[in-house]
Amino acid sequence: MKINKQFTYPKSMRSVINGGRHYDIDGDKLPSVTTILSATQSPEKKASLDAWKAKMGDKIADQIRDRAAARGTAMHTYLEHYLDGTGYKDLTPLGRQAETMANKIIETGLGDLEELWGLETTLYYPDLYAGATDVVGVYGGQPAIIDFKQSNKPKRREWIMDYFEQLGAYTMAHNQVYGTKIQSGIILMCTKDYLFQKFEVSGREFVKHQHAFLRKCDQYYKNVSKTKEGQDTKNDQKV
Numbered sequence: 058m059k060i061n062k063q064f065t066y067p068k069s070m071r072s073v074i075n076g077g078r079h080y081d082i083d084g085d086k087l088p089s090v091t092t093i094l095s096a097t098q099s100p101e102k103k104a105s106l107d108a109w110k111a112k113m114g115d116k117i118a119d120q121i122r123d124r125a126a127a128r129g130t131a132m133h134t135y136l137e138h139y140l141d142g143t144g145y146k147d148l149t150p151l152g153r154q155a156e157t158m159a160n161k162i163i164e165t166g167l168g169d170l171e172e173l174w175g176l177e178t179t180l181y182y183p184d185l186y187a188g189a190t191d192v193v194g195v196y197g198g199q200p201a202i203i204d205f206k207q208s209n210k211p212k213r214r215e216w217i218m219d220y221f222e223q224l225g226a227y228t229m230a231h232n233q234v235y236g237t238k239i240q241s242g243i244i245l246m247c248t249k250d251y252l253f254q255k256f257e258v259s260g261r262e263f264v265k266h267q268h269a270f271l272r273k274c275d276q277y278y279k280n281v282s283k284t285k286e287g288q289d290t291k292n293d294q295k296v
Contacts, residue, residue, distance in 0.1 A: 058140075059172045061194075064235050069179045069187065080179065080187035087181055088277065090188035090226045090270075094219050096280065097273040121209070124151075128249065129207040131155035132162075133191065136205055139163060140176055140192070158207060158247040165253045166245040169197040180230040185274055190227045193239075199259070201241040202227045208248045214256060218266070220244050221258045225267035226274075240264075 070081040077092035098106075110118040131147055132155040138145035139159065147155065172195035181187035192203035202224050224242030231237055240263055244256040258266065 058167075058170050061172045061174055064174060064193075066175050066178045067181065069181075080181065080189075082179075082181045082187055085184070087185065087187040090186055090223050093186055093226075093270075093274055093277045094222060097276050125207065125209055125249075127151060128155050128158075132159045132207050132247070133205055135159040136162065136191070137177055140173060154249065155207075157251060158249070161247045161251050161253045162205060162245045166255055170203070171195045171198070180227050180234070182226070182230040182233055186226060186230070188223070188227060188230070190224075193231060196241065196243050199241040200237060200239045201243050202231065202239060203243040203245065206244055206246040208246055208254075211248055211252055211254060212246065212256075217244065217256065218269075220256070221263070221266040222270040222273070224258065225263060226270045228263070229267055229270075 067082055071089075072079050072081065072086065074086060074088075077096065078089040079086045079092070080089060113121065128151055131152050135145050135147070135156050136159045147153070170192070173192065174195075175190075175193040177189055177191065178193050179187065179189050180193075190202050191205045194201065194203065196203055204220070204224060206220065221242060221244075224244070228239045228242060231239055241257070241259045242263060244254075246254045246256070248254075
């Protein structure tokens, strides 16, 4: 793998505003891609998540969510240190599990990574949104955005449309700011039981997901505007 630092990516500070993650890019606080996707979930997806939480119970559901998040963070940390050549060890039970998952991705999914342009890269679309993707580079001969994912169970392609929209958002941001023509997104995923899955999206399918994200971005800002108008009205009534 060749390291090619041909772009200067911004450094940013993260903050939480009204419960959503934002990135400070040159003084502009932009909502994160994941914040926009979360705030514009379909009623069907919300109902599905609510039903699962009701079935499991709040306490158990929170434990499953928090453990998955911690395992995902540990796996990402291992992969990041592997790619930057510094190495990493976490000898806790969760850390050892995450290391095995990361090595599964390395052995099965990273062989096609030919060039590394950026790692844990902050990307932004001016005035709209920002986020951090795991890898930007050349994968399988094509410039690509690559994200690592952990999962409690194997996924079907139709279950991860939001992942493709996330990749689409990062791709549009990179192309807009740096003048690139990235049109490939890669998801490298490993379950807690060490099953590796790779999902690729490109061409017209990828454009469809990019457009879907832009519609959600528009809906997000409409919702924010309505919320602000409601707050201003309440404040006026108090005066």
